[in-house]
Amino acid sequence: MARVGVFICHCGENIARTVDCARVAEYAATLPGVAHAVDYRYMCSDPGQRLIETAIREHGLTGVVVASCSPHMHEVTFRRTVARAGLNPFLCEMANIREQCSWVHEDREAATAKACELVRLMVEKVKWNTALEPIHVPVTRKALVIGGGIAGIQAALDIANGGREVILVEKGPSIGGHMAQLSETFPTLDCSQCIMTPRMVEVKNHPNITLYTYAEVEKVDGYIGNFAVTIRKKARCVDEALCTGCGECQSKCPQGKLKTSVIPNEFDLGLSRRPAIYVPFPQAVPNVPVIDKEHCRYFQDGKCGVCQKVCPAKAVDFTQTDQVVTEQVGAIVVATGYDVMSSGEYGEYGGGRYPDVIDGLQFERLLSASGPTGGEVKRPSDGKVPETVVFIACAGSRDRSHGVPYCSKICCMYTAKHAMLYKHKVHHGQAYVFYMDIRAGGKNYDEFVRRAIEEEGAVYLRGRVSRLYQKDGQLIVKGADTLSGQPVEIAADLVVLATAIQARPGSDALAQMLKVPYDGYGFLSEAHPKLRPVETNSAGVYLAGACQAPKDIPETVAQASAAASKVLGLFSMEQMEREPTVSVVNERTCIGCFDCERVCPFGAIEHREIRDRRGNLLKVVSHVNEGVCAGCGACATTCRSGSIELRGYTDEQVFAQIAAVGV
Amino acid sequence: MSYAYFPGCSQQGMAAEFDRSARSVCDRLGIALSEIPDWVCCGATPAHATSHLLSIALPALTLAKVKDADAVATVCAACYSRLRIASHELREDAELRARVKEAAGVECAGEVPVRHLLDILCNDLGVAAIRERVKRPLAGLKVACYYGCLLMRPPKVVAFDDPENPRVMDEVLAAAGAECVEWPYKTECCGASLSLARPDVVCKLANDILREARDAGAHVIAVACPLCHTNLDLRQADVARQYGVRYEMPVLFFTQLLGLALGVPEKGLGLNRLIVSPKPVLEKLAAA
Numbered sequence: 046m047a048r049v050g051v052f053i054c055h056c057g058e059n060i061a062r063t064v065d066c067a068r069v070a071e072y073a074a075t076l077p078g079v080a081h082a083v084d085y086r087y088m089c090s091d092p093g094q095r096l097i098e099t100a101i102r103e104h105g106l107t108g109v110v111v112a113s114c115s116p117h118m119h120e121v122t123f124r125r126t127v128a129r130a131g132l133n134p135f136l137c138e139m140a141n142i143r144e145q146c147s148w149v150h151e152d153r154e155a156a157t158a159k160a161c162e163l164v165r166l167m168v169e170k171v172k173w174n175t176a177l178e179p180i181h182v183p184v185t186r187k188a189l190v191i192g193g194g195i196a197g198i199q200a201a202l203d204i205a206n207g208g209r210e211v212i213l214v215e216k217g218p219s220i221g222g223h224m225a226q227l228s229e230t231f232p233t234l235d236c237s238q239c240i241m242t243p244r245m246v247e248v249k250n251h252p253n254i255t256l257y258t259y260a261e262v263e264k265v266d267g268y269i270g271n272f273a274v275t276i277r278k279k280a281r282c283v284d285e286a287l288c289t290g291c292g293e294c295q296s297k298c299p300q301g302k303l304k305t306s307v308i309p310n311e312f313d314l315g316l317s318r319r320p321a322i323y324v325p326f327p328q329a330v331p332n333v334p335v336i337d338k339e340h341c342r343y344f345q346d347g348k349c350g351v352c353q354k355v356c357p358a359k360a361v362d363f364t365q366t367d368q369v370v371t372e373q374v375g376a377i378v379v380a381t382g383y384d385v386m387s388s389g390e391y392g393e394y395g396g397g398r399y400p401d402v403i404d405g406l407q408f409e410r411l412l413s414a415s416g417p418t419g420g421e422v423k424r425p426s427d428g429k430v431p432e433t434v435v436f437i438a439c440a441g442s443r444d445r446s447h448g449v450p451y452c453s454k455i456c457c458m459y460t461a462k463h464a465m466l467y468k469h470k471v472h473h474g475q476a477y478v479f480y481m482d483i484r485a486g487g488k489n490y491d492e493f494v495r496r497a498i499e500e501e502g503a504v505y506l507r508g509r510v511s512r513l514y515q516k517d518g519q520l521i522v523k524g525a526d527t528l529s530g531q532p533v534e535i536a537a538d539l540v541v542l543a544t545a546i547q548a549r550p551g552s553d554a555l556a557q558m559l560k561v562p563y564d565g566y567g568f569l570s571e572a573h574p575k576l577r578p579v580e581t582n583s584a585g586v587y588l589a590g591a592c593q594a595p596k597d598i599p600e601t602v603a604q605a606s607a608a609a610s611k612v613l614g615l616f617s618m619e620q621m622e623r624e625p626t627v628s629v630v631n632e633r634t635c636i637g638c639f640d641c642e643r644v645c646p647f648g649a650i651e652h653r654e655i656r657d658r659r660g661n662l663l664k665v666v667s668h669v670n671e672g673v674c675a676g677c678g679a680c681a682t683t684c685r686s687g688s689i690e691l692r693g694y695t696d697e698q699v700f701a702q703i704a705a706v707g708v
Numbered sequence: 709m710s711y712a713y714f715p716g717c718s719q720q721g722m723a724a725e726f727d728r729s730a731r732s733v734c735d736r737l738g739i740a741l742s743e744i745p746d747w748v749c750c751g752a753t754p755a756h757a758t759s760h761l762l763s764i765a766l767p768a769l770t771l772a773k774v775k776d777a778d779a780v781a782t783v784c785a786a787c788y789s790r791l792r793i794a795s796h797e798l799r800e801d802a803e804l805r806a807r808v809k810e811a812a813g814v815e816c817a818g819e820v821p822v823r824h825l826l827d828i829l830c831n832d833l834g835v836a837a838i839r840e841r842v843k844r845p846l847a848g849l850k851v852a853c854y855y856g857c858l859l860m861r862p863p864k865v866v867a868f869d870d871p872e873n874p875r876v877m878d879e880v881l882a883a884a885g886a887e888c889v890e891w892p893y894k895t896e897c898c899g900a901s902l903s904l905a906r907p908d909v910v911c912k913l914a915n916d917i918l919r920e921a922r923d924a925g926a927h928v929i930a931v932a933c934p935l936c937h938t939n940l941d942l943r944q945a946d947v948a949r950q951y952g953v954r955y956e957m958p959v960l961f962f963t964q965l966l967g968l969a970l971g972v973p974e975k976g977l978g979l980n981r982l983i984v985s986p987k988p989v990l991e992k993l994a995a996a
């Protein structure tokens with residue numbers, strides 16, 4: 046005979062405001078099989094949980110129904126409570142009378158009646174619950190980090206220093222990401238390269254890190270603790286083992302002649318040109334060139350081959366082909382970063398039409414000692430040192446007409462930095478900043494902006510720029526100063542647009558491969574915005590850096606370390622416990638149609654051969670890989686022979702609930 | 709393609725040359741325009757400044773009469789804007805359709821697209837076809853194409869060219885052999901709606917536009933709106949009084965320039981109706 050305990054939570058006022066909890070408890074007590082029913086103000090609190098534990102012991106309960114919030118919120122909490130009292134945790138069920146009742150109804154009578162009904166359904170279900178034991182799966186204690194910007198570098202180093210192996214996959218020819226392109230960094234103005242390159246070198250030399258650059262993840266199979274990833278190493282056409290990084294090849298490449306080269310240098314965002322065989326920047330890791338086949342004469346018309354002739358190490362190899370490797374890993378950190386909106390998308394400010402309207406990253410290159418102008422601020426059109434520079438914040442961000450309603454978060458800070466660094470380089474120059482609001486929340490951030498205004502003389506104008514056009518070799522910037530209520534017109538030599546931070550193109554495809562949700566802008570979604578900011582809803586996949594949302598370096602590094610600590614936590618076990626609420630196949634009745642395989646979104650269905658004693662094949666049936674199954678139940682509802690059952694949601698349990706509706 | 713032509717009231721009076729030149733040009737280019745029978749005023753600013761319903765109902769009266777045409781063709785930027793917006797709203801909003809039916813007694817679902825002649829020239833006919841039919845190319849003539857504030861806005865409803873840097877008129881007149889200058893005031897407002905209330909403001913705006921066109925090296929300004937035309941052509945004397953600059957800048961409808969290139973006789977273009985005569989510029993060009 047079942048002895049069910051029912052515990053009704055008020056959730057403070059959240060439930061009690063609309064549902065008469067005492068009455069629900071009274072009603073529950075009358076249900077057949079219910080041995081004990083009680084209501085309490087906060088069931089999830091310590092005394093609340095103790096109330097449940099005591100009741101289980103005192104009344105010898107065989108099942109528990111907690112009527113409170115969504116199981117998403119507290120199912121784990123209450124299952125642990127029940128376990129502490131010696132009951133199998135899967136004998137505890139939750140009736141959701143908050144999200145699905147009190148929060149969405151106003152009529153107290155009707156809501157109370159509905160709460161009673163929800164409780165009744167769960168009581169009927171729990172009578173059919175059986176004790177389930179957690180599943181144990183082995184954990185491969187090796188991590189994959191995708192993306193070698195500062196986020197990926199930090200995560201890889203932390204995991205490697207924690208004693209676990211890491212595979213770092215970077216799409217470009219070098220690690221470093223956007224941080225390697227920056228000049229100096231707010232709020233302390235330390236040189237980006239100086240703080241970055243030691244870390245890059247550490248990655249390369251770390252015994253626990255395998256670095257694949259110029260490589261991409263092509264396929265991900267498996268599940269938490271047991272992923273199989275396929276990585277394509279694109280052909281560099283330069284043997285990494287032989288190359289000494291002497292640079293002969295790039296200096297002799299005929300496509301790289303200073304005057305005639307037409308190949309835009311991506312690292313300088315098109316502000317300079319590069320050869321067809323190149324190392325993206327002097328501090329690149331690895332310091333091994335790649336051949337850009339699209340622009341290489343050898344690959345285009347079979348002529349040339351100069352680089353191969355001049356290479357003293359005989360490292361250039363035109364016959365190299367892509368290599369595909371498979372690696373087993375237990376966890377994945379995604380750190381693929383961001384892109385900036387091209388200024389070309391801002392036609393109204395002449396972006397893409399006027400050479401002296403550039404974006405923030407391009408200005409970083411103009412400020413950088415390793416940049417195209419050697420760190421002198423010279424404008425792209427004619428190399429003149431600009432005496433007046435206008436910075437326009439929120440060029441794209443917070444602008445619905447450009448499809449970016451969100452704030453890019455870092456632009457207020459880097460624009461202040463730009464105004465400051467410009468003044469450091471061009472003492473007599475004048476910087477103007479058009480802004481909507483100054484968002485400088487962060488340690489020493491507002492002080493930094495004040496310094497740009499008060500000590501470095503940047504003129505901040507609160508308002509939007511309405512029109513921008515070229516005239517007589519200058520850019521006429523018309524806008525409003527909404528604080529003084531005056532229209533302003535500035536003749537500038539250079540205009541820098543703080544264009545929006547956007548997700549990388551292709552981030553959606555990557556997310557789909559990893560089964561990680563993403564938002565409408567392509568940023569990857571964390572599992573919970575507050576409480577699980579580095580996990581994703583795909584178990585074993587973690588997020589770090591600007592691939593999740595616009596972020597500055599301190600925040601990126603903090604998140605990367607957090608992701609690393611989650612990975613190390615997972616790797617602290619040799620075996621991992623998983624919830625037993627997965628599907629099981631009745632092999633005797635399975636007809637082997639494999640409809641279940643077609644509907645399974647997780648690839649959890651395997652084929653199993655049934656043989657007789659002599660080894661003759663009798664039939665092939667489906668088998669659920671318990672490590673992969675996420676318990677969605679799609680297979681169970683599809684199975685035409687009724688051979689699949691989802692543990693914790695068996696036919697008996699579900700039918701018992703249905704039968705209890707409306708009685 | 710068959711076009712139901714909406715001439716518009718301004719084109720019956722002040723800007724009669726716009727209507728006349730448009731018809732001549734279309735005739736030359738083989739674009740068949742059949743005038744919408746019994747069309748009424750689009751309501752322009754007076755209507756939409758008075759009542760939203762009125763601003764939709766008036767165009768609906770005309771649009772409801774359009775039968776068997778692929779599109780409604782207009783030349784005036786304001787007519788275009790009003791008809792296009794009305795047709796858009798009627799298409800999207802069933803409740804508005806019902807209210808219009810009650811107020812104006814007509815049923816109009818905004819099914820026939822409303823098109824501007826520039827859109828038709830560029831996108832239906834194509835500039836290559838224009839180039840083929842040019843008899844007297846406008847070689848050496850530097851034109852500042854002025855679109856005004858209305859023609860390309862609001863972009864969600866109009867959307868036949870880049871609202872910030874439109875090119876259609878430039879392309880049409882380039883096909884006619886003219887050299888279209890790059891200048892920043894293509895879509896600036898001329899202040900037309902302040903014509904009577906604040907002539908000082910309008911004068912300043914006209915001066916800005918004329919100055920920028922001159923500085924960009926233009927010989928003439930081409931327009932697609934009778935109000936822009938009046939303001940820029942008629943106000944040059946006021947501008948001279950207020951700012952001391954005499955521009956003598958001819959302001960022509962794009963159809964007049966195109967007509968010249970296609971060999972339409974001057975009578976068919978109404979060049980004599982312009983205040984600042986284009987004659988000196990055109991003669992100099994012919995002599996060169």
Ligand SMILES: Cc1cc2nc3c(=O)[nH]c(=O)nc-3n(C[C@H](O)[C@H](O)[C@H](O)COP(=O)(O)OP(=O)(O)OC[C@H]3O[C@@H](n4cnc5c(N)ncnc54)[C@H](O)[C@@H]3O)c2cc1C
Nearest residue numbers: 192194195196216222223230231382383405590591597598
């Ligand atoms: C103009 C400007 C100035 C800035 N100045 C500052 C500053 O002064 N201070 C500060 O704190 N922050 C600054 N920032 C912000 C800073 O750039 C970011 O916080 C930081 O770069 C984020 O690092 P990340 O690793 O997340 O992304 P990224 O730097 O974008 O790195 C991502 C890496 O992943 C790689 N990748 C992408 N997709 C794949 C794939 N599918 N497979 C493999 N690899 C992939 C990329 O090639 C790249 O190497 C600035 C940003 C801008 C735009």
